[in-house]
Amino acid sequence: MILRLRRACAVLVLILTAAAPSAAQAPLDDPDLDVNLAQPDFTLVALPTTLRVPRHKSAFRVTHRFTRPLGDGSFGDLAGDLFGLDSGAQIGMEYRYGIMRGTQVGIHRTSDRTIEFFSQHELKAQSSSFPFTIDALATVDGTNNFRDSYSPGLGAVISRTIGEHAAFYVQPVWVNNTNRLPSEVVDDNDTVLIGIGTRLRIRPTVYLAIEGAPRVAGYDPGSAQIGVGLEKRSGGHTFQLTFTNGFGTTIGQLARGARNRADWHFGFSISRKFY
Amino acid sequence: MKRICLCAAWALMVLTNAGCDEKLSTITGPTPELTPTFSSIQRTIFNVTDSSGRLACVQCHTDQGRTPSGGLVMLEGRAYDALVGRASTGKPGATRVIPGDPDNSYLVRKLEGASDIAGQRMPRGNGPFLTEGQMLVIRRWVSQGAPNN
Numbered sequence: 001m002i003l004r005l006r007r008a009c010a011v012l013v014l015i016l017t018a019a020a021p022s023a024a025q026a027p028l029d030d031p032d033l034d035v036n037l038a039q040p041d042f043t044l045v046a047l048p049t050t051l052r053v054p055r056h057k058s059a060f061r062v063t064h065r066f067t068r069p070l071g072d073g074s075f076g077d078l079a080g081d082l083f084g085l086d087s088g089a090q091i092g093m094e095y096r097y098g099i100m101r102g103t104q105v106g107i108h109r110t111s112d113r114t115i116e117f118f119s120q121h122e123l124k125a126q127s128s129s130f131p132f133t134i135d136a137l138a139t140v141d142g143t144n145n146f147r148d149s150y151s152p153g154l155g156a157v158i159s160r161t162i163g164e165h166a167a168f169y170v171q172p173v174w175v176n177n178t179n180r181l182p183s184e185v186v187d188d189n190d191t192v193l194i195g196i197g198t199r200l201r202i203r204p205t206v207y208l209a210i211e212g213a214p215r216v217a218g219y220d221p222g223s224a225q226i227g228v229g230l231e232k233r234s235g236g237h238t239f240q241l242t243f244t245n246g247f248g249t250t251i252g253q254l255a256r257g258a259r260n261r262a263d264w265h266f267g268f269s270i271s272r273k274f275y
Numbered sequence: 276m277k278r279i280c281l282c283a284a285w286a287l288m289v290l291t292n293a294g295c296d297e298k299l300s301t302i303t304g305p306t307p308e309l310t311p312t313f314s315s316i317q318r319t320i321f322n323v324t325d326s327s328g329r330l331a332c333v334q335c336h337t338d339q340g341r342t343p344s345g346g347l348v349m350l351e352g353r354a355y356d357a358l359v360g361r362a363s364t365g366k367p368g369a370t371r372v373i374p375g376d377p378d379n380s381y382l383v384r385k386l387e388g389a390s391d392i393a394g395q396r397m398p399r400g401n402g403p404f405l406t407e408g409q410m411l412v413i414r415r416w417v418s419q420g421a422p423n424n
Contacts (some may be wrong), residue, residue: 081394149297150293150295150297152295176295177295177296177297180297181297181302181411182296182298182299182301182302183296183297184299184310184412184415185299185302185311185411185412185414185415186313186415189296
């Protein structure tokens with residue numbers, strides 16, 4: 001495990017240094033600096049989008065998923081608990097950086113001590129001659145502060161934007177070692193999920209994001225995580241209220257799914273672009 | 276060129292971690308050598324008292340110098356035939372090991388202390404009993420068809 005950790009860190013350093021800045025800043029005319037009205041943020045609710053981080057720019061996101069199910073107790077109880085805000089939460093913090101045009105790397109840590117490193121690279125952009133944007137996605141998450149149970153993932157993020165009003169996503173991802181038990185005693189140790197989602201611009205700066213991450217093969221405990229987000233964009237900030245049936249915010253967590261379909265949780269995410 | 280290097284490094288990051296798995300010994304506790312094969316179960320569970328103090332099955336399930344408990348002999352070379360597909364003498368209608376069906380295999384139910392067993396949970400004497408991880412391995416061997424491997 002320690003050897004794997006060292007190798008992963010060494011390769012991450014390699015990635016981070018592979019495109020060492022030849023110019024200190026992105027050019028001012030870089031179109032990636034402009035607001036993309038159809039996909040204003042780097043994630044839907046938990047799934048990634050194909051929004052590019054401008055070269056040598058970065059973004060930060062914090063996620064809160066309150067652990068009290070919205071259906072737990074009477075409405076009075078729930079209101080008294082401010083819809084779960086007074087109970088515990090799974091909190092995530094994320095930082096991503098554009099190491100070159102169309103390529104971003106990042107780190108996401110959740111309060112169950114899972115750390116995910118991820119990398120996304122645009123293979124083909126949507127244009128008048130090509131209807132989709134296709135990104136390659138690589139992730140690896142490890143529990144216990146990246147000391148145990150590593151789950152690498154490999155997949156694609158395919159998007160289609162409709163003008164400035166909507167974006168649609170399909171994301172086939174294979175995740176290894178999703179089952180925390182040794183492979184000798186289980187049937188499946190990998191998961192193939194297909195993330196599907198959309199973001200609809202319902203007001204000039206207000207969006208509705210809907211996503212699901214059904215598992216189509218391999219280890220699939222519980223049920224697929226589903227999320228709905230209502231969000232407001234304000235300059236470089238995006239504030240999103242979320243309703244999800246699970247707490248997963250990394251690809252590995254999404255592969256392991258939500259506990260069940262019935263328990264829905266309130267939450268929020270705040271992201272900030274540093275450009 | 277830079278882009279190709281980056282893609283290669285990116286793919287390498289995944290490949291270095293692909294094939295990750297937990298070690299079986301992390302769940303088998305006092306019997307780190309235990310694997311879901313009959314020979315391993317015989318060697319590490321039936322034959323020996325482990326470091327937790329859990330008693331070896333062959334202490335009682337032997338016909339050497341005594342009458343075997345429950346009429347079951349778990350000595351090496353004889354245990355497989357006595358277990359797999361054989362009716363329990365303690366509970367009418369129960370089969371000791373049903374290949375592919377750990378939930379209804381009486382051996383598993385006795386070791387886990389299910390509510391419907393006749394007599395005591397095994398190993399007798401109020402424990403220590405087999406750990407959850409050890410039971411997962413035994414269950415796996417049964418669910419794989421209980422081969423004589």
